[in-house]
Amino acid sequence: MGIYLPIAEISVNVFVLLAMGAAVGFLSGMFGVGGGFLITPLLIFYNIPPAIAVATGANQVIASSFSGALSHFKRGTLDFKLGGVLLAGGIVGSTAGIFVFALLRRLGQLDLFISLLYVVLLGTVGGLMLVESVNALRASRSGAAPVLKKSGQHNWIHRLPFKMRFRASKLFVSVIPVLGLGAGIGFLSSIMGVGGGFIMVPALIYLLKVPTNVVIGTSLFQIIFTSAYTTLVHATTNQTVDVILAFLLMAGGVAGAQYGAKAGQRLRGEQLRALLAMLVLAVAIRLAVDLFVTPPNLYSLSAAGLN
Amino acid sequence: MVGLRAFAAAASLSMLFVLSPATAQTPPAESIQIGLSTDAVSITAGFSGADLTIFGSLENPDPLVARQGRYDVIVVLEGPPRPVVVRRKDRVLGVWVNLDSETFENVPVSYSVATTRPLQDIAEPAKYKQLSLGAQNLYMKPADETDSPATIEEFTAALRDRKAATGLYSENVGGVQFLSQNLFRATVRLAPNVPVGTHKARAFLFKSGMFVKESSAQLEIRKSGFEQSVFRVAHDYSFLYGVFAISLAMLTGWLGRLIFRKD
Numbered sequence: 001m002g003i004y005l006p007i008a009e010i011s012v013n014v015f016v017l018l019a020m021g022a023a024v025g026f027l028s029g030m031f032g033v034g035g036g037f038l039i040t041p042l043l044i045f046y047n048i049p050p051a052i053a054v055a056t057g058a059n060q061v062i063a064s065s066f067s068g069a070l071s072h073f074k075r076g077t078l079d080f081k082l083g084g085v086l087l088a089g090g091i092v093g094s095t096a097g098i099f100v101f102a103l104l105r106r107l108g109q110l111d112l113f114i115s116l117l118y119v120v121l122l123g124t125v126g127g128l129m130l131v132e133s134v135n136a137l138r139a140s141r142s143g144a145a146p147v148l149k150k151s152g153q154h155n156w157i158h159r160l161p162f163k164m165r166f167r168a169s170k171l172f173v174s175v176i177p178v179l180g181l182g183a184g185i186g187f188l189s190s191i192m193g194v195g196g197g198f199i200m201v202p203a204l205i206y207l208l209k210v211p212t213n214v215v216i217g218t219s220l221f222q223i224i225f226t227s228a229y230t231t232l233v234h235a236t237t238n239q240t241v242d243v244i245l246a247f248l249l250m251a252g253g254v255a256g257a258q259y260g261a262k263a264g265q266r267l268r269g270e271q272l273r274a275l276l277a278m279l280v281l282a283v284a285i286r287l288a289v290d291l292f293v294t295p296p297n298l299y300s301l302s303a304a305g306l307n
Numbered sequence: 308m309v310g311l312r313a314f315a316a317a318a319s320l321s322m323l324f325v326l327s328p329a330t331a332q333t334p335p336a337e338s339i340q341i342g343l344s345t346d347a348v349s350i351t352a353g354f355s356g357a358d359l360t361i362f363g364s365l366e367n368p369d370p371l372v373a374r375q376g377r378y379d380v381i382v383v384l385e386g387p388p389r390p391v392v393v394r395r396k397d398r399v400l401g402v403w404v405n406l407d408s409e410t411f412e413n414v415p416v417s418y419s420v421a422t423t424r425p426l427q428d429i430a431e432p433a434k435y436k437q438l439s440l441g442a443q444n445l446y447m448k449p450a451d452e453t454d455s456p457a458t459i460e461e462f463t464a465a466l467r468d469r470k471a472a473t474g475l476y477s478e479n480v481g482g483v484q485f486l487s488q489n490l491f492r493a494t495v496r497l498a499p500n501v502p503v504g505t506h507k508a509r510a511f512l513f514k515s516g517m518f519v520k521e522s523s524a525q526l527e528i529r530k531s532g533f534e535q536s537v538f539r540v541a542h543d544y545s546f547l548y549g550v551f552a553i554s555l556a557m558l559t560g561w562l563g564r565l566i567f568r569k570d
Contacts, residue, residue, distance in 0.1 A: 004354050006530060006537040011355050011499055059552050066560035108394045108405045116402075228553045235549030239541050243552050250556060254563020291402045297472070298396045299465035300405070303389060 007242035008052045014248060016046070021060070021252025028064055028253070029260025030267075031276040033201075036061040036194035036227075039249060041118060041283055048245070050111050054101075055234035055241045056249070057193030058227045063250040064257055065195055065223040072217025079168035079214050083221040085175055086200075089182025090189070090226040097190030098233045105238075108302065112291075117192055119288045125198055126280030133274035140270065169210045169218070177208065182222065190230045195223035198280065335367040338520045339380065339512040341493075348497070349531035356474070356499040359384065361421075363510050363522070364489045372514060373488045379422070379429040379513040380483045381440065382493035384526070386417030386475070387504035390450070393462045393469070409462035410450035416502040417475040418442050419495040421482030430516045438518060440511060442467055442476040474498035503529050503538075 001014045020042055028035030036057050043053035072078045104110040160174035181203050185196035200219040204210040210218070235241040264272060341363035348359065361382055365373075372378055391414045394405040422429065426441050435444040447463050470476035475498050483493040493510070509523040530538055541548045 002353050002355060004350060004530075004534055006534040007541055009500060009502075011353075059556055062553055062556035063560035063563070066557045067564045070561065070564055108392065108408060112402075112404055224557075228556075231553055231556075232546070232549035235541070235552060236545040239545055241541070241549065241552050243537065243541075243548075243555060246552060247555060247559065250559040250563075254559055255567050257563070258567035295396055295403055297469070298403075299462075299469055300394050300396070301466065301469050302392050302394070 003244065003248075005048075005242050005245050007240065008048050008056075008245060010047070012046070012048075012245075017245065017248040018252040020046070021249035022256035023252075024249075025064065025253030025256025026260035026263070027256075027276075027279065029257035029262075030264035031260075031272060031279075033195075033197045033276070035064055035253065036189075036196075037118070037122060037192070037198055037280070038283060040114075040193040041287060043245075044114075050114055051101075051105060051238060051240045052242055052245070054114065054191070054193030055231065055238065056246045058189060058195075058230040058234065059241050059243070059246040060249045060253060061189075061193075061195040061227040062224055062231065064253050065197075065220040065227065067254055067257060069217060069220040069224055072220060075217070077213050078217035078221050079166055079210075080221070082166045082169050082171070082178065082210070082214075083218045085164070085178045086182035086185070086218070086222040087225050089179035089184075090186035090222060091229055092179075093183030093186030093188075094190045094226055094230050094233065095186075096183075097187040098230070098237060100187075101191050101234075102237065114192060115287050115291055117188070119284050119291065121188070121192075121199065122280045122284035123288070125202065126277050126284055129202070129273055129277035130281065133270045133277055136270035137274060169214050171208065171210060173208060181207070182226075185222075186226050186230075189223075189226045190233065193230075195220075195227050197223055336520070337368055337378075337512060337514065338366045339510050339522045340364050340366060341382070341508060341510045341522050341524050343508060343524050343526055346525065347527040347529060349529055350501070350503065350534065351531040354499065356501075357497045358494050359419075359497055359526075361493045361495065361508055361510075361524075363491050363493065365491070365512065366489075368488055369514075370488065373485075377515045378485075379424060380485075380491055380493070381423075381426070381429065381511040381513070382421045382483055382495060383440070383507075383509045383511070384417070384419045384495040384497075385415045385507045385509065386502050387506065388413035388415050389502075390414070391466065393466045395462070395465070407458075409454065409459065411447045411463070411466060412450050414447055414466065415445070416504070417498060417506070418445065418470070419477045419479070419497070421479040421493040421495045423481070423483045423485070423491075425480050426478075429513050430518065434516075434518060438511065442471065442478065473500065475500065475502075497528070501528060 002011045003014050004011050024035040024038045027038065039060055040053050040057035043057065044050050069078065104113050160176050162175045163172055164175050165172050185200050188194060188196050197219050201215055204215045204219060205212055231241055341361055343361060365378060368378060390410060390412050392408050392410050394408040396403045397406040420441060426435065435441050439446045447466060449459050467476065477496045479494060479496060482495065483491055485491045506526045506528055507523055508526055509521060511521050512519040529535055
């Protein structure tokens with residue numbers, strides 16, 4: 001069944017989009033990530049213009065992170081104060097991202113920049129996760145107890161000034177890295193159409209030493225607002241948010257997410273992380289191949305005088 | 308047929324009557340008219356391209372020329388003109404990057420042609436260039452005319468090629484058929500991604516390879532009710548549209564949890 005997308009201005013198949021949403025939703029429920037990093041490249045592979053894929057991806061992320069944050073709120077694994085500070089940084093980063101986005105679009109380098117960012121970030125995060133999870137799998141197989149970082153361990157981040165206390169996270173840390181992390185994620189959110197959970201979660205755990213149980217809820221909480229802000233700014237400055245497209249993806253996504261979460265409970269943590277790492281790497285490799293392989297057509301057209 | 312011819316004879320008689328004696332010897336000039344059955348086409352949710360039929364008539368055709376099939380008609384449906392940037396990818400450190408570009412002013416977004424015969428059989432190429440007629444002859448004005456002619460030519464060719472590849476520039480040879488000596492029907496293709504806006508239908512009449520007359524009509528292509536509303540709201544009330552998109556996402560997320568909850 002075809003449907004004409006009013007903003008993307010092309011006809012697409014409803015079932016392909018629902019299935020795409022459901023598949024990504026399943027994976028995001030299973031791994032506890034927003035899924036924006038999968039949706040945006042998939043939409044681009046499906047010939048949705050990158051600018052629209054990014055803005056609509058951000059819109060879709062709201063649905064899955066809102067759904068996830070609700071569960072964490074009910075369980076009490078959500079640090080509102082930490083989320084709020086991350087969010088303050090996020091708004092600044094997101095605003096900067098929107099300007100860079102419009103500039104790159106005018107220069108004709110947006111597609112390249114999006115692809116490069118995806119390849120570098122997904123490649124790095126995927127690679128690190130794979131190494132870490134394979135080590136953990138090996139360690140558990142050989143029977144050794146997993147080496148846990150002590151929460152008292154301090155690094156350079158903990159020597160920065162302007163300290164603030166975050167009670168729910170049992171954390172006393174400078175606001176500078178928190179704001180910086182928020183800003184970085186906000187920037188990525190507006191340029192890549194991702195929530196940034198796949199960077200936020202490891203950064204909170206390894207850099208700020210936030211207890212793992214509050215990390216996902218807090219990350220989801222801040223992602224709701226960062227992607228809502230991104231959606232709003234894309235809608236007003238670039239008019240690139242397609243609600244029909246976003247709704248189809250969300251509808252498939254929220255259904256898939258609940259089944260994915262169920263499936264995720266049957267797998268062990270390090271197995272899950274190894275699978276997620278392979279998935280992230282696969283997307284990175286697919287995008288990298290496109291950068292290096294001679295394109296079927298060297299010329300491209302775009303409307304002049306955009307913004 | 309006899310009736311028609313009698314009518315044509317009567318018409319030419321009356322023309323002779325009003326013309327001054329100096330020009331009385333020359334037969335009345337042929338002209339062409341086209342009519343659209345509708346002045347607006349709506350793109351609905353299931354739109355996947357369409358054929359648009361345009362009817363037209365020749366006025367005062369020479370019966371002899373018509374019988375020998377020496378009248379040719381070219382019908383063009385031209386989309387709204389917009390500036391376009393053509394970019395070329397080149398390899399930088401192994402990665403394909405958009406490097407050179409050329410901006411063209413007022414390039415018709417779409418350009419569908421229907422003809423009675425292949426273009427090269429109708430008139431001389433120079434004629435088409437002069438009329439800026441046909442996708443290959445359409446004049447594309449570069450924004451920066453100081454660029455080298457070779458570069459401009461290369462990017463112009465690429466622009467035509469890309470437009471043809473996406474179906475926005477199309478040619479339908481034999482798409483114009485004479486139904487009688489006076490009446491013809493033209494079928495032009497609307498691509499699935501046909502742009503919305505004011506399109507211009509133009510009909511060109513050729514007689515034995517010579518351009519005679521041109522006629523035009525306007526056609527509005529727009530999105531149908533719902534799609535149009537969404538598009539308009541997104542552009543005119545973009546802030547509210549953004550707020551709506553966010554609310555819809557939150558509502559979907561919340562409902563999804565209620566309906567599909569597994570924990």
